[in-house]
Amino acid sequence: MPRIAFLECSRCKTRVSAETPQTLCPACAGSLYVRYDMDTLKRTARRDDIAAKAAASPASLGMWRYADVLPDVAPVTLGEGWTPMIHSRRYPGLYIKEEGANPTGTFKARGLSLAVTMAKHYGLQHLAVPSAGNAAGALAAYAAAAGLSAHIFMPQDVPFANYLEGIVYGADVNMIDGLISDCARIVGEKIKAQKEANTPTSEVWFDISTLKEPFRVEGKKTMGYELVEQLGWTYPDAVFYPTGGGVGLIGMWKAFEEMEALGWVTGKRPRMYALQATGCAPVARAFDEHKPASEFFQNAATFAAGLRVPKPYGDYIILDILEKSGGKAIASPDEVILESILDYARHEGIFLSPEGAAATAAYDQLLKTGELKPTDKVVLFNTGAGLKYTDMTAEAMHLRRPNEKKATLPTSLPVGGIITPQ
Template sequence: MERNINLLEARPSFVTHLECSLTGELYPADQLHGLSAAGRPLLVRYDLPAIGKRLSRADIERRPTDMWRWRELLPVRRSEDIVSLGEIETPLIPLPRSAGPAVIVKDEGRLPTGSFKARGLVMAVSMAKALGVTRIAMPTNGNAGAALAAYATRCGIETIVFCPEDTPEINVREIAMQGARVWRVNGLIDDCGAIVGEGARQGRWFDFSTLKEPYRIEGKKTMGLELAAQLGWELPDAIFYPTGGGTGLIGMWKAFDELEALGWIGSHRPKMFAVQAAGCAPIVKAFDDGVEHAERWEGAHTVAAGIRVPRAVGDFLILRAVRASGGRAVAVEDHATLQAVDDAARQDGLLLCPEGGATLAAYRLALEQGWVTERDRTVLFNCSTGLKYPMPPAPRTLDRTQTIDFDSL
């Protein structure tokens, strides 16, 4: 078997400290942290000038194209702490018929456990291992719990997962099959998060809720690093990202700043579109109201379970990135999401998850409203394999013992 140098080679670490995303207060690296004293996410900071002296774009381009080619820009210091299941660089797939010639999908469904949650959780679990965590709990709408269960099980960390009772059945079974204790809760993801938070306060486990530990952002930012490299170090004109907790959008925005500081890209930024469902759109309301913090969305409902997040702890970071980019927060109706999934599958052969379908629906809306043009190079994020979600029935049968009417087939 070929030796993966990205995983096994000793490479220097450039992490300097952690920083409160709201106040700028500094925290030491190499210690276990949750939220900052202000109750907001912590961001990992690096010695970027030192990285620039040691590493070049050409160095990156010579490495195998998996997630770990970016080691110097990631927080795991020691190779032996990396808990990998094979995190590939995900492909860019055109959607010429259902979207147009300038649109490509970054298909995150190719990652371990079938979703982009693998990026954040492989990083967070690797750091938990490095920092001596032995028991983790998390609320999930499905895919994050599956990724946590897989990576934690691989390195022997005990895992307890809480999910809303209407979480897709395949997700619940996947979580259980990969070694976690999974509980269905009669509520939404933030209700599950309240249980996790109370258990953490009692010292029963470490809280792995979205953005309540610092390292998921660092895993998710690799989406932005990859995009830059895949597009020849020229960022696209627009990115449509399915937004629940928003970790990936926040992470990509951070990645772009770091790449510019290294001199690897210029100052051009994509318009960032935070895509939500009309039945759960707290970020959209906050964007439209011109505020930095979103109120909890009551009665949240949507077919896209992954973006059914009534309240996001990183709301202000999402909104800042969207506004700074000249983008928008966009809500789409479920019928438009399901139509987009159907169109991409039947016209372009790509099976999107509902959240990925929401990005295509949002792109179509943005075209109608003039927020983007058909010439804009646009990236849609498909965050999970569509194989995890219900599909329309295919009931036709054929009796081989009867005369077959071939004209009707």
């Protein structure tokens, strides 16, 4: 496993040491990338050894099969990564990357596994995150596994599964009347107040927000390595990625850059598509208006909770990737997203998350316009298990439990001598 050479600002290219925990670039507040000594990696890291190592060692399973291109640390793992690549039954070129198979049911497990791993490595004790829901659940799980404290802030209307996860894993759960942007503001204010009050360093929260620390990108980049390996070390024609904060899209682009430097893959990189909901489409709007960054999306509203990010911190990186790759950003209405959930469930046997269905809805749209052909090789990400959104999807369908009164559960249940909250 490689030592980190330095951290590099994605905007101004300032280099920062990775010896101590870092958040943003001290020069311009840009997001930091982890950089390795690629000359050394070219001599030591071999793609042909990956499968053999994974087969020989439990420590090399999941996303940690790519340990040669991840930080040299002892992982906090729950078995994340190496998710299925499902070939569509209807479209010969379509492959659906099922990230719902991860621990906590979403792709967020990858980024939080590595972020919590590094937090433990640095000796941090308190981790805080504003979240649209799934990152909070993943942080709660990995913090519990690492013996760290998690402080999570979510909009009060997130899927109920996200709230339940936080409680079950023993996190400090805070439900906010607002959006993820309001949660981020509150986290920032609390950390600032802690520092001004001279709170002992070990008790000060560390902000583990999307792109405000460098290691969630490192975890998410493993999706790029996986999809290329699962396609026989070749690129697809396009990658469709539901985009709220966009860390996965950014991470995959970083993975492609690294693999090319190592000689692990050649050819033209895939066109990258960022998919959003029309009720919260800051990236799609900025793309359509040819702007280098997005503007805050007012009155954001969509049942695809993970896409309800009014202004992604890394919007300038996402838009640059879309332009360089020849891709685009596309937004779909909630009713079309719901139709796609039902279509893929009934014809493919896959219960998509609303975010994943934003991607399938856009894919189907481009098939109809002829921009894509059914034979074009496309990897489309379902970023979470549809079952995590049962309340949101049922509400969108106006669906209620039959004989609901008869099926009502008791207000409290005895569990191991403990009475659950009423």
